Amino acid sequence: MQRESETTKDIVVIGAGVVGLSTAIRIQEKGGYRVTIVAETFPTDPKTIRYTSHWAGAHHVSILEMDKETFETMWTDSKHGGPLHGCFLRYNHSEYRSDGVDPTEWLDYMPEFRSIPNDELVPGATRGWTFTTFTLYPPAYLNWLLDRFLTNGGTMVHAQLQHVSQAVHGGISGLPQKPDAIVACIGLGARFLGGIEDKKVYPIRGQTITLKAPWVKYGRTLSGADGSYFYLMPRVNGDVLVGGIRVADDWFPVPRAQDRDYVLAGVLAICPELAPPEIRAKRVPTIDDLRPLIVEEGCGLRPGRIGGIRLETEWLEAGPQSEIPVVYNYGHAGMGFQSSWGSASLALGLLEEALASGKPGTPYH
Ligand SMILES: Cc1cc2nc3c(=O)[nH]c(=O)nc-3n(C[C@H](O)[C@H](O)[C@H](O)COP(=O)(O)OP(=O)(O)OC[C@H]3O[C@@H](n4cnc5c(N)ncnc54)[C@H](O)[C@@H]3O)c2cc1C
Structure with a gap:
């Protein structure tokens, strides 16, 4: 019989904005995953133009179907006297x-x-x-997400990646040597990160x-x-x-x-x-x-992002005759908070589909 630590899958989430944190938590709380977030900027860092999430309002005025899931989750969070009292109004x-x-x-x-x-x-x-x-107050909300992620047993690694393969092949202290999958929640960074360089962003x-x-x-x-x-x-x-x-x-x-x-x-x-x-x-x-x-x-x-949020899977070379899935979840424009839980659930679905079948999941359009 396999021990639980042998069946647990190692997932690396790149990005610690509202999208990366929410996605990492969705994956963790599904069970069966050990999640590491690697990011240049975390909510605990000073505000910078390179990290959008600190600058949002953020209010919820739904636009996409996936926003409904976030609304339901945050409506509960915004309850007077709840754990996020002092963050939501x-x-x-x-x-x-x-x-x-x-x-x-x-x-x-x-x-x-x-x-x-x-x-x-x-x-x-x-x-x-x-x-x-x-509305929610982003710095407080983001730090609450990070705290929830760490309390769930997650690991955070501060690093700026030059190429997505750096998350796959080890070499960055704190990252798993052989992750089972990568989830890229890199916001505007998707335009620049080697191996992704999405010019639609x-x-x-x-x-x-x-x-x-x-x-x-x-x-x-x-x-x-x-x-x-x-x-x-x-x-x-x-x-x-x-x-x-x-x-x-x-x-x-x-x-x-x-x-x-x-x-x-x-x-x-x-x-x-x-x-x-x-x-x-x-x-x-x-x-x-x-x-x-x-x-x-x-x-x-x-x-x-031209074409909207990118929610799809590709496969990345991870060694001789081996590939791992990379799930993309970025390009949320002015809606990253209100789409956060909905797109995190869709990304989790893609991840599980890819890991189960060995093939890319169905992209979201
Ligand atoms: C003025 C303003 C008002 C807004 N108001 C609202 C609102 O009311 N409601 C709403 O829902 N949304 C609002 N938004 C939009 C929302 O802020 C964004 O959609 C959201 O913050 C995007 O989050 P993200 O996690 O995708 O990106 P980010 O917060 O930018 O996070 C990206 C993460 O990826 C990491 N990263 C990127 N590249 C690399 C790399 N190469 N190596 C390592 N790490 C990397 C970064 O360090 C960071 O951790 C507003 C935005 C602005 C600017």
């Missing part, structure tokens, strides 16, 4: 649009979903919908401003006919994150002053209530009234 969200898109099909399962009457629309909107959802730059505005307890987005997209989302600590920059192929790594003013003007137009109540009592507020409320500015590069 449930709130009322209003989605306004003038781009002709009707999101009912992918949003109508969200609690208290209804359309907003025309006389309650914000300036610039032609339609609107409202529902209950949540590109940055979509975002710039955010955190305002201390505890009097705003709701969130709003406006998707304009001209492609503009402004949003504000409240956080559990009384801060409100605002943004409105979504520019493809812009690698600029720090906040720009003109982007800050563009965002402040856009969000003030859809939510004048961001300005302090005592100012609004006296006059119409301007963006100068928001500047003293700024507590942080940041910018992040969303990992966009």
